[in-house]
Amino acid sequence: MRAAVIVFPGSNCDRDVQVALARAAGTPPVMVWHKETSFPSVDLIVLPGGFSYGDYLRCGAMAAHSPVVGEVAARARKGVPILGICNGFQVLTETGLLPGVLMRNAQLRFVCRTQHLRVETTRTVFTGLYRPGEVIAMPIAHMDGNYFADDDTLKALCDDDRIAFRYCDARGDGGADANPNGSRDGIAGILNTARNVLGLMPHPERHADPLLGGVGGAALFEGLVRALAT
Amino acid sequence: MTLKSGVLDPQGKAVRHALGALGVDGVGDVRQGKFIEIDLAESDPERARESVEDMCKRLLANTVIEDYVIEIGG
Numbered sequence: 590m591r592a593a594v595i596v597f598p599g600s601n602c603d604r605d606v607q608v609a610l611a612r613a614a615g616t617p618p619v620m621v622w623h624k625e626t627s628f629p630s631v632d633l634i635v636l637p638g639g640f641s642y643g644d645y646l647r648c649g650a651m652a653a654h655s656p657v658v659g660e661v662a663a664r665a666r667k668g669v670p671i672l673g674i675c676n677g678f679q680v681l682t683e684t685g686l687l688p689g690v691l692m693r694n695a696q697l698r699f700v701c702r703t704q705h706l707r708v709e710t711t712r713t714v715f716t717g718l719y720r721p722g723e724v725i726a727m728p729i730a731h732m733d734g735n736y737f738a739d740d741d742t743l744k745a746l747c748d749d750d751r752i753a754f755r756y757c758d759a760r761g762d763g764g765a766d767a768n769p770n771g772s773r774d775g776i777a778g779i780l781n782t783a784r785n786v787l788g789l790m791p792h793p794e795r796h797a798d799p800l801l802g803g804v805g806g807a808a809l810f811e812g813l814v815r816a817l818a819t
Numbered sequence: 820m821t822l823k824s825g826v827l828d829p830q831g832k833a834v835r836h837a838l839g840a841l842g843v844d845g846v847g848d849v850r851q852g853k854f855i856e857i858d859l860a861e862s863d864p865e866r867a868r869e870s871v872e873d874m875c876k877r878l879l880a881n882t883v884i885e886d887y888v889i890e891i892g893g
Contacts, residue, residue: 647881654878683881690883695829737826737884771829 590817592618592633595661595677597652602638602674602794609797610635613810623655632817633670634661636677638730638792648691648733649679658684670714670817671786675731678778678788687781687788688746689738694731695771701730703803704769704791706777707757710750713780715787718812724761725805727791729769734790736772736779746779754778754789820875820885821852855879864891 592610596603603620610633611617618635621628642651652658658680665671665686673681681687694700703726708719719725738746746752754777758767763775770790778789793806822828828850835849857874861867871889880887 646879650878650881682883688883690881692826692884693829695827697829697833735829739883771827 590614590633590814591616591629591631592635592813593621593628593631594618594635594637595621595623595657596637597623597639597641597655599641599643600637600639600676602676602792605792605794606635606637606674609794609806609810612797613807613814621657623652623657626656626660628657628660631669633672633813634664636661636671636673636680637794638675638677641676641680644733647679647683649676649681649683652676652680653683662686665781665786668783668785670813672715672813673786673788674792674794675734675790678790679733681786681788686786687779688742689736689779691733691790692735692737692771693733694735694769699730699732700734700769701728702769703727703796704729704777705757705759705761705767706754706791706805707761707763709752709755710780712750713753713784713787714813714816715809716753716812717816718808722761724757724759725808726796726803727793727805728795729791731770731790734770734772736770736776736790738773743773746776747774749782751780751782751784752776752778753780753787754791820855820880820887821850822884823886826884852885867891 679691708723711721755775756768756777757763768775793809796803796806831849831851838846859867875887
């Protein structure tokens with residue numbers, strides 16, 4: 590699997606994703622600077638976490654209009670798998686590749702902790718190595734992760750099996766106590782209608798090596814490698 | 820730009836609580852937003868408004884959650 594990681598000014602998880610991808614795929618990803626308008630043909634594009642363009646205007650708003658993201662969007666429409674993590678998820682909603690928006694956390698505080706998640710669908714190239722309903726743990730670290738979409742959008746996400754991850758407790762139960770940011774319906778990650786674009790707030794790359802304290806995210810990268818093996 | 824009605828505004832809510840803590844009476848709902856000032860070369864007010872409308876839709880506002888109001892000054 591050949592992957593590309595898009596690097597914006599202010600990205601700070603690009604190296605972590607680079608290491609996680611290299612470990613899973615056996616070859617390092619191509620790192621692509623935000624000013625590029627073309628880059629090699631790849632099997633996967635990752636928009637990493639961080640604070641692209643200093644979160645100016647709205648998180649992800651500036652990155653959504655950067656030169657490279659026009660090319661990312663074009664490839665997404667052709668079916669290339671796109672993974673947006675944290676700020677990358679915010680960029681995907683700002684481009685319109687994913688519906689809804691990530692608002693300020695309901696408690697108005699930056700939240701940084703290890704969070705339990707329930708895998709809600711395994712019908713994707715991203716989550717094929719998890720078991721349906723599996724409870725996993727990944728770090729979260731964000732100020733604006735409060736997912737909002739209107740009722741019709743939410744219904745479509747549920748009906749189409751496009752909610753990839755929900756926040757939960759260690760036993761897999763959702764509810765307000767397990768919801769770290771006020772997200773509607775406890776949503777932690779969603780897919781587009783074609784199921785080739787995934788955005789999630791948790792950081793799989795930060796739990797992809799036992800040395801990092803957990804491997805809850807490793808299966809995501811290993812699953813991608815298996816699904817996209819060429 | 821302000822959040823649409825129906826979209827929970829936790830920052831506005833926090834400001835309302837803070838005003839209450841200061842002893843300010845009679846404060847109902849508080850909505851927090853953004854104010855952006857733009858200098859334009861265009862001198863025709865109608866064309867200026869159209870241009871800003873386009874900017875709002877494409878970048879300045881996220882119309883999923885935000886409403887915007889445009890005022891043209893002299």
